[in-house]
Amino acid sequence: MKNWISFPHVQGVASRQAHCDLPEGSYEREIGKEGFFGPTTHMYHRHPPTSWSDFQGDLRPRAFDTNNLxxxxxxxxxxxxxxxxxxxxxxxxxxxxxxxxxxxxxxxxxxxxxxxxxxxxxxxxxxxxxxxxxxxxxxxxxxxxxxxxxxxxxxxxxxxxxxxxxxxxxxxxxxxxxxxxxxxxxxxxxxxxxxxxxxxxxxxxxxxxxxxxxxxxxxxxxxxxxxxxxxxxxxxxRDIRPVMSHRYHLPPSAHTSFVSDRFVVTTFCPRPIESDPGALNVPFYHSNDDYEEVIFYHRGEFFSRDNIHPGMITYHPYGFTHGPHPGAFAKGQTRARETTDEVAVMIDARDALDVASGAEGIEWRGYVASWGGMNADKV
Structure with a gap:
């Protein structure tokens, strides 16, 4: 057992329940250890945590289109x-x-x-x-x-x-x-x-x-x-029956299909979307601190992404905050959907991943600008 330094406190304006009833005009960001299994804090920001105006270096989020192989x-x-x-x-x-x-x-x-x-x-x-x-x-x-x-x-x-x-x-x-x-x-x-x-x-x-x-x-x-x-x-x-809560957005770990020593494989399947008016119904913003996140999109429209189609792979290295794209977040706010329409495979890796040379030729280099705060010409 890990003896985490645990001291739940509240400062300033905050929600009583994570992922629900967010303070007016705020955007929630989760900071945690061990993926979604360790101690966690939720920050409430004035601006979406992914509204970066510039992003330099290899840390950037990346996307690859296997249809071009x-x-x-x-x-x-x-x-x-x-x-x-x-x-x-x-x-x-x-x-x-x-x-x-x-x-x-x-x-x-x-x-x-x-x-x-x-x-x-x-x-x-x-x-x-x-x-x-x-x-x-x-x-x-x-x-x-x-x-x-x-x-x-x-x-x-x-x-x-x-x-x-x-x-x-x-x-x-x-x-x-x-x-x-x-x-x-x-x-x-x-x-x-x-x-x-x-x-x-x-x-x-x-x-x-x-x-x-x-x-x-x-x-x-x-x-x-x-x-x-x-x-x-x-x-x-099609034989996987995802768990869900109509009042609370469950983290990706709730959909884990297979585990290995240093990574897990998760399956996102169609499911009812949270219907409680106070519950988030898109993935919450969260910091990649302990795990690298890879998602392969198999079919449908992934409810937290814009301009992503089947056959694509997204890669979010640890070290920055990520979350839903602006268009996906806006759709979630209108609560226009009752169910998700997606099948995707996620690999959460505990250790840093290297991008192979074969992947660089199929990369969508504008992905880092797709959250809307950057000029795509810079990438």
């Missing part, structure tokens, strides 16, 4: 790296034809999110169909390959030298968000048995980001059966 690779190790650190690697991969070789990640668990497409995964554990919106969790060391039935685009998130686990759901109970019984596993069906030929196969193994090849005179996906509690699993965002 022209790379089609037959191996996941040819995917474009967007962001990475020692504990997490975020790639984007497009695959149109069946993988000619098996893949194996010796560096950590791999989480695939299917942005577009459908098809079949073959792996040590059997055969698993996939479609758009699926998460596919591949334990470290799993041999696998994809056979697309339609052009497939995937977000890849590696837990480098680590594993993915389910979050502690606390008071909500273990069946909230999604019941673990919803997790699908591969089947050792006739289609899986039929691909166990004596034709030669190669496995591309990634270790320390270097690829080695292992050749077999047969298909090494030749298991007859298995038993245990470690397996490839999948779940679709």
């Amino acid at each position: 022209a790379v089609n690779a037959d191996s996941p190790w040819g995917a474009t790296t967007i962001l990475s650190n020692a504990h997490c690697c975020i790639r984007f991969w497009e695959l149109t034809l069946a993988m000619p070789e098996l893949a194996r990640n010796a560096d950590g668990d791999e989480l695939l999110f299917v942005h577009e497409g459908s098809g079949v995964l073959f792996c040590d554990y059997g055969r698993l169909a996939y479609r758009d919106g699926d998460y596919i969790l591949l334990p470290r060391g799993t041999m696998w390959r994809l056979e697309p039935a339609a052009d497939t685009k995937l977000l890849m998130v590696e837990a480098s030298n680590s594993s993915f686990r389910l979050p502690d759901k606390g008071l909500l109970g273990g069946h909230s968000l999604f019941d673990p019984a919803m997790l699908a596993i591969p089947e050792m069906d006739q289609a899986f048995i039929a691909q166990q030929t004596e034709a030669p196969w190669r496995v591309q193994v990634k270790r320390l980001n270097t690829v080695s090849q292992i050749s077999f005179p047969f298909n090494p996906l030749d298991a007859l059966g298995w038993k245990g509690d470690l397996s490839v699993v999948s779940i679709n965002w």
Whole structure:
């Protein structure tokens, strides 16, 4: 347990309840430790905390459009790296034809999110169909390959030298968000048995980001059966039931889907918007102090962003305040919407991320000016 210096006090004008009944003409900003899990203070400002007039340096918020990637690779190790650190690697991969070789990640668990497409995964554990919106969790060391039935685009998130686990759901109970019984596993069906030929196969193994090849005179996906509690699993965002409160805007941590040692993966799904007249119904302004925030936009209109479309990735390094765009904030004030219309994947990383060279060519450099206080020509 961390013995935080905790001393709740109030100075000046403040709301009695965070994210609700803000003082007239004020804008709330949350300052906290450990993401949304540690001690927190709420500031009430005269101006939106994101109304900067200039922003110089590498700290700036950044956005990337994966729709502009022209790379089609037959191996996941040819995917474009967007962001990475020692504990997490975020790639984007497009695959149109069946993988000619098996893949194996010796560096950590791999989480695939299917942005577009459908098809079949073959792996040590059997055969698993996939479609758009699926998460596919591949334990470290799993041999696998994809056979697309339609052009497939995937977000890849590696837990480098680590594993993915389910979050502690606390008071909500273990069946909230999604019941673990919803997790699908591969089947050792006739289609899986039929691909166990004596034709030669190669496995591309990634270790320390270097690829080695292992050749077999047969298909090494030749298991007859298995038993245990470690397996490839999948779940679709359509099977996630987000928690919400009509009187209080819940932080992103309430929507966590998977956790690793130094980052978490969160899923934003369509849900009712807060209806209480005093409750904020857009994300509150908050300071990035302990976590770097990455969001991949899968479909719909993200209710806290302007001019962001599916296939884009936003990146907010720690060290500055961010929050809803002006247009999104204004829509929230009118309470015109009753539900959100969005699906997005968020990665909150505890350690600083590096922008890969492959991402710089697809960057929207005017993103830092999109909060309205800057001249876009400066960027």
